[in-house]
Amino acid sequence: MIDLHTHTLLSDGELIPTELARRFEVLGYRALAMTDHVDTGMVETVVPVLARVAADLAGEMEMTVLAGAEVTHCRPRHIARVVERARRLGARIVVVHGESPVEPVIEGTNRAAIEAGCDILAHPGRLTESDARLAAERGVLLEISGRAGHSLTNGHVARLAREVGAQVIYGSDSHDVGDLKPPENVERVLAGAGLGTKEIQAALAAAERLVARALEREGQ
Ligand SMILES: [Zn+2]
Ligand SMILES: [Zn+2]
16 A cells, blocks of 8 residues: 655654654555655655655665655745755655645635646645646646545545546555554445545555656655
8 A cells, every 4th residue: 555645743743753663564554655744945844855765765774765845835826846946956746735625725826736747736625626627637646645635525535536637645644653544445435435445545546656656756
């Protein structure tokens, strides 16, 4: 199983990156991205630390560990710049914190995230049909969230993605030890969003492809 949306104490998570990775390894995951919250300034300090840890763990674990970032609560016009900066600093997976139903995320964030070419639009909330279509066109994955609150609109996101041919992906958005769930939880969350067996397989395959693509990307 693969989880490409998690947090460490470099933002508002509880664990240092190496412990988070160890705990996911013990749970039996195959790949993990550590995607701490970043903005125009935090991207400079957070991403290089995650990139360093991911580089040190490469080849030391059965599990693939990827440095990432979650561009969070930025002004929409800053999003593309932060996505680009995160990639240049070594983020292999770039998530954008979408318009969750439980946070005052600025309207237009979903659109700006897709236009910026992030990998995953996290918890897109009341995603519009035109944004879903654009995500399908650009190959931006729409997240089905394992996190309470953000998950309120999972059904809406799954339905809209199916209608327009966009691809969904699971993300736990884990912050603390209590959030760390066994791999079976991934399929449970996807099924809970209304995905059928084939759609669940497609979501898992999309995660595999994204990891493969991320590994090919040049880190710095
Ligand atoms: Zn957080
Ligand atoms: Zn998150």
